[in-house]
Amino acid sequence: MFKLKDNDIILFQGDSITDGNRGRNEDLNHIHGHGYQYILASEMYADNFDKDIEVINRGISGNRIIDLLSRWDEDCLTLKPTVLSILVGINDLNYNFHHNPDADPSEYGRIYRTLLDKVLAVNPDVTLIIMEPFFGVSEDKPFNDYMSANIASYAEEAKKVAEEYNAVFVPLQDVFDEEAKRTDVFKLLWDGVHPTTGGHQLLVKRWKECVLDKLNNR
Numbered sequence: 752m753f754k755l756k757d758n759d760i761i762l763f764q765g766d767s768i769t770d771g772n773r774g775r776n777e778d779l780n781h782i783h784g785h786g787y788q789y790i791l792a793s794e795m796y797a798d799n800f801d802k803d804i805e806v807i808n809r810g811i812s813g814n815r816i817i818d819l820l821s822r823w824d825e826d827c828l829t830l831k832p833t834v835l836s837i838l839v840g841i842n843d844l845n846y847n848f849h850h851n852p853d854a855d856p857s858e859y860g861r862i863y864r865t866l867l868d869k870v871l872a873v874n875p876d877v878t879l880i881i882m883e884p885f886f887g888v889s890e891d892k893p894f895n896d897y898m899s900a901n902i903a904s905y906a907e908e909a910k911k912v913a914e915e916y917n918a919v920f921v922p923l924q925d926v927f928d929e930e931a932k933r934t935d936v937f938k939l940l941w942d943g944v945h946p947t948t949g950g951h952q953l954l955v956k957r958w959k960e961c962v963l964d965k966l967n968n969r
Contacts, residue, residue, distance in 0.1 A: 764810060771789060786946065787951045788810070921961045
């Protein structure tokens with residue numbers, strides 16, 4: 752159960768996995784999109800009807816970490832989140848595969864730190880959550896081979912940033928790897944990148960395992 756604070760603002764940031772085809776207007780049927788962030792938002796609201804909270808989704812499909820930086824003022828700082836959850840990195844690798852296969856993940860880490868520095872300057876008490884970028888299996892062999900060989904370095908960079916900034920780190924690669932031992936991986940990540948409905952529930956379960964105590968005991 753989520754025991755949030757009155758006036759909490761929970762912001763989910765990232766790419767298409769977080770975007771979830773979210774609405775871009777005030778229609779509350781679609782405002783959170785579909786996926787892990789919608790499931791978590793549903794639970795947060797249902798558990799805290801007695802409090803004034805807001806859950807916001809600002810994921811945008813196709814975004815790399817540099818894209819988050821370009822819209823950070825509007826889509827993060829002005830929203831004044833008290834809880835910030837970020838999942839980003841897979842599009843950085845996708846871009847590298849097509850344009851710069853020798854790219855160093857240190858640039859990803861550098862920009863990540865800039866994002867966190869900016870939000871901490873506005874609210875030093877914000878609860879930070881960094882979700883690990885992950886990958887399954889793609890039927891496109893060159894893409895599959897590249898992603899499989901490089902995803903760990905980006906995941907490690909995200910973990911390093913989380914440790915430096917005292918953020919909650921949510922490991923996810925092992926969740927899908929373990930479940931794939933028992934079932935078809937395409938039942939979890941239908942194209943290697945995007946979770947199925949069941950795959951999103953795996954994200955929810957791990958997110959709560961890592962984050963719930965921290966949120967409830969602030």
